[in-house]
Amino acid sequence: MTRWNLPPDRIPSAWYNVLPRFETPMDPALHPGTRQPIGPDDLAPLFPMGLILQEVSPDPWIDIPGEVLDILRLWRPTPLVRATRLEAALGTPARIYFKDESVSPAGSHKPNTAVPQAFYNKQEGITRLTTETGAGQWGTALSFACAQFDLECLVYMVRTSFDSKPYRKVMMQAWGGQCVPSPVDDPSHPGSLGSAITDAVRDAVSRDDTHYALGSVLNHVLLHQTVIGLEAREQLEMAGERLPDVVIAPCGGGSNLGGVALPFYEDRSVRLLAVEPSSCPTLTEGRFEYDFGDTGEMTPLLPMYTLGHDFIPPTIHAGGLRYHGDAPIVSKLVKDGRMEAVAYPQSKVFDAALLFARTEGKVPAPEAAHGIRAAIDEALAAKETGEEKVILFNYCGHGHLDLQAYDDYLNGRLVD
Amino acid sequence: MTRWNLPPDRIPSAWYNVLPRFETPMDPALHPGTRQPIGPDDLAPLFPMGLILQEVSPDPWIDIPGEVLDILRLWRPTPLVRATRLEAALGTPARIYFKDESVSPAGSHKPNTAVPQAFYNKQEGITRLTTETGAGQWGTALSFACAQFDLECLVYMVRTSFDSKPYRKVMMQAWGGQCVPSPVDDPSHPGSLGSAITDAVRDAVSRDDTHYALGSVLNHVLLHQTVIGLEAREQLEMAGERLPDVVIAPCGGGSNLGGVALPFYEDRSVRLLAVEPSSCPTLTEGRFEYDFGDTGEMTPLLPMYTLGHDFIPPTIHAGGLRYHGDAPIVSKLVKDGRMEAVAYPQSKVFDAALLFARTEGKVPAPEAAHGIRAAIDEALAAKETGEEKVILFNYCGHGHLDLQAYDDYLNGRLVD
Secondary structure (H helix, E strand, O other), X not given: OOEEOOOHHHXXXXXXXXXXXXXXXXOOOEOOOOOOEOOHHHHOOOOOHHHHHHHOOOOOEEEOOHHHHHHHOOOOOOOEEEOHHHHHHHOOOOEEEXXXXXXXXXXXXXXXHHHHHHHHHHXXXXXXXXXXXXXXXXXXXXXXXXXHOOOEEEEEEEHHHHHHOHHHHHHHHHOOXXXXXXXXXXXXXXXXXXXXXXXXHXXXXXXXXXXXXXXXOOHHHXXXXXXXXXXXXXXXXXXXXXXXXXEEEEXXXXXXXXXXXXXXXXXXXXXXXEEEEOOOOHXXXXXXXXXXXOOOOOOOEEEEEEOOOXXXXXXXXXXXXXXXXXXXXXXXXXXXXXXXXXXXOHHHHHHHHHHXXXXXXXXXXXXXXHHHHHHXXXXXXXXXXXXXXXXXXXXXXXXXXXXXXXXXXXXXXOOO | OOEEOOOHHHOOOEEEOOHHHOOOOOOOOEOOOOOOEOOHHHHOOOOOHHHHHHHOOOOOEEEOOHHHHHHHOOOXXXXXXXXXXXXXXXXXXXXXXXXXXXXXOOOEOOHHHHHHHHHHHHHOOOOEEEEEEOOOXXXXXXXXXXXXXXXXXXXXXXXXXHHHOHHHHHHHHHOOOEEEEEOOOOOOOXXXXXXXXXXXXXXXXXXXXXXXXXXOOOHHHHHHHOHHHHHHHHHHHHOOOXXXXXXEEEOOOOHHHHHHHHHHOOOOOOEEEEEEEOOOOHHHHOEEEEEEOOOXXXXXXXXXXXXXXXXXXXXXXXXXXXXXOOOHHHHHHHHOOOEEEEEEOHHHHHHHHHHHHHHHOOOEOHHHHHHHHHHHHHHHHHHHHOOOOEEEEEEOEEOOOOHHHHHHHHOOOOOO
């Protein structure tokens, strides 16, 4: 057997909340004006109370609403796959497993949180959501989710991605969403996730019928993504494994990483490994401090590893990893020594992507390929030592809408 | 439950051969020069003997080689899904099921035959394969399959698709294949499947190390695709259904249609329905006669419904359905009255595609959307009569590389 499916009725019924399990409490988010800890009311112009309460919930488990489960079941549980053909190509004694989040409607893990975010907003009477998107994965995910709850959806897309990936916009439109390039007030600016967040937040606070939705970074987003790791635990058991030796995922804001890794937080023998691009090395070279989530200094100040909120990352192909900061939860794990981080230049990442495509058949998103790169290096290290290591990585998205990147790589146009 | 997965060890171990089950024998293919029935030796310059024998095999079941199963297991068995959200949107008492072939590496059903074709060629010492591709699905599938067996792969792509879908070429290259526009000798010609076949056959017969691979039409291709229907039968049973009332699939050359429908051939209560574009209405408006498979008159003459081998279909978005003829097996089924056919203009097809995307979350390939259109119309008819009809259609491919078509549709640029 090389693939383990759970039936749709075995989808997790509750999210895993890491907050009450931390040995030391998280530092609070601070108000951008007063620099005092923010309260629920400060966030109410942006988010529904259902999500705000999840942001600071002390409950170890949080039930997933039935209406959310009904939609997640369109593609969840996702398969756990053992990459035996990749193992053979590497000649490694390691057993490499990946969780295939690419099977979702939008092609990534992003709908796992888009759906509950749309649900809680709908419940509170909101009729319109704004958001930002980098590579376009999150924008398509939210468009899909809004279509399920009859919400309007407006996506501010980082201009460099908007221009280079026109099909992401079309996909959003196919689900009824709208997409515009950001920054809206400077057509000559390439944009960044930070600037697109500013545009989306400004729009949301200006209208009573509108809220803002964030695809990563915040605690409730990582919470929603824990279905990935919860399913993976169960599937690894089906595969006859006790626990993985290492859990690997790419890290931009930290949502897919948190999703697969947090449910292994309490298993101290399990190494957790974040993978980021060398060109945006937040965890490996950033500083841990309070910083804004956006360039416009409109968001709360978050305790996180950051390169500075005015840092504009180079326009590498893994647009989803171009963020100046990291989720506070991920930052705390790294700061506390519970999680490691590694950075790769994109040519090494695409080497790994091609090997994966030619052995396992799947053409990965550049973001996902960062995780593959690290998994391969862990497997090669195991080959050196002869160790039967169990490696789990999150295959967070397919590359069907990223083929321009492969064209550049195959034709020597890729710059590290 | 809305999704039924079979474990990888429940993949069918033999293909279903419809030939010995026909009440009357099939008319033979004729030699293009002598117009006499062709024998195995006539086909040997193009195909390995393993495939040639399958083309006329009297065996009701043909074992799938273990090496082929090992690769098919990368994505098979594919899920059977009940489209409950689509049913609800239609308000129909019908139960609509679809077989999700979009989960394969190339994103369609095509690898089901690409893998065994590459295998039998490799076994015979062939080191290079040529083929044609229309929308690009088949070319990517063969590139993937050749990568698994270390074969060179050269794909002649219909020029109009080559120009409008550059990412299909990149995907082929990601797996190590090469792709050139066809016809090679006339850069001003938009091309057609018929002309691309001529280019690929001419190349193959000119070199001893090279064979030709066809992605549809021939008996062995439809044979390889029967894994679709065989799995679907088993999954429908898991879902508590006895048999479907109607089995629906789009028809270009006929391979995905044959794949899902043939395993229901002997269940006379099950209606089989082919769906084609109004702009290339082979089954609904063509004539049943001997015709060439290509424009260059190099292939054997096949007994089939045809619009004439010099017919150049309009450049509609469902490039995979732009073929002047049909599989002889499909043609016989229609001629014998065992299969029905219906044709739709592409705007009606995209209406259906959007409804499907917004309810079930998946953005279909334009080819696949033809099947969805017919399934919706069957479900609406059931609503009129109040009948609890069971509908099965083949979701033969995703539309991630067809988003230009959606852009055209959403912006009113689509012409019927």
